[in-house]
Amino acid sequence: LKKYVIIVAGGTGKRMGTETPKQFLCLNSIPVLMHTINVFYLFDNMINIVLVLPKEHINEWSELCKQYSFNINHIVTKGGEARFHSVKNGLSQIKETNCLIAVHDGVRPLVAAEVIKRSFDCAEEKGAAVPSVTINDSLRILTEKYSRTIDRSSVRAIQTPQCFRADILKRAYEQEYEDFFTDDATVIENIGGKIYLVEGNRENIKITTSLDMQIAEALMRSKA
């Protein structure tokens, strides 16, 4: 099946204490978002890439592409209010229904190619697959006054790319927005879809703070 990836880069970098949105910051001298697009292109140079950016950052992005001579082909579309609306805008760029669609966070440049493959393969077979990793720390749930333990062995931290058969994903995104839609899996699940987990890679962190940028730099170095 033909493959698409919607790369969601909606954040405006408020948490970073910097004017530049985090996906435009440089990691090893190229912007985070170019790393992310590169990984998908290297995974499959026939993949169709849809990039969702806040309206006000689209010009800056095309300037960056010129500046860095970045020439991997991709469609750019504008983001919406929440992640849900951004993904929905991205989906509207994909007319096919018999294909596979990955949704990936723009600020996860360290996803491994084998994780992308695993997610697509499982989605082709089962409809909906998301990468996940085990959690090293003990976990507790807050209760009204104190806290109680939960068994971490059955809990997984969820990453992206979250991969789906296009018909399933499109149907899910026809519903009304809900506040608890934190990722695509929750959107699918809300219309009764089943989410299958595949193994992610630990390096695949979501860069949301300057501390994360420093960790990502260390991880990039150790990969090289």
Add this chain to the structure above:
Amino acid sequence: LKKYVIIVAGGTGKRMGTETPKQFLCLNSIPVLMHTINVFYLFDNMINIVLVLPKEHINEWSELCKQYSFNINHIVTKGGEARFHSVKNGLSQIKETNCLIAVHDGVRPLVAAEVIKRSFDCAEEKGAAVPSVTINDSLRILTEKYSRTIDRSSVRAIQTPQCFRADILKRAYEQEYEDFFTDDATVIENIGGKIYLVEGNRENIKITTSLDMQIAEALMRSKA
């Protein structure tokens, strides 16, 4: 109240793919465990430090202390089969009962002094306090065939130092060992104790893999 910290450094480094146990590996040119001890000493130079090491590493540690001219005063005692037994051995070195005891992972050298303070302060008031941080990724629970979402806003990742009033901790460690005792909080909770959460620091990672060593190096650099 007088303060003690039991630093548990029981692991033998099997997961690191190296002969040297991870707590003896160098970070910024001194062993991880010396960083860890330093943080507690800098927090309060009157604190009583009990270090629990596997029997077979005690000689190596005293060699390292000579080599690095490490002269922060501490008692060394030998570890047991599981973390539970190691902590219990550490506790047997503390005769007082009207004091505060922290239990800390030797491989968490990046704990912030204010987190140590917060844990001790809360333990003095409430009896049992552990540091925790929110989780950035979405979380799912494994079910028999697929998975379901859980609300991450009520879940916390647990760190150390876990701090307790000595009488409570000693009583808890008189019970029989259970497999689900992954930290001191679970031991306390099993005899009906309440665990209070205080804010941890994100840098306070547990170094268990070589990837973690690289992340820790990056975090040390950014702190300097």
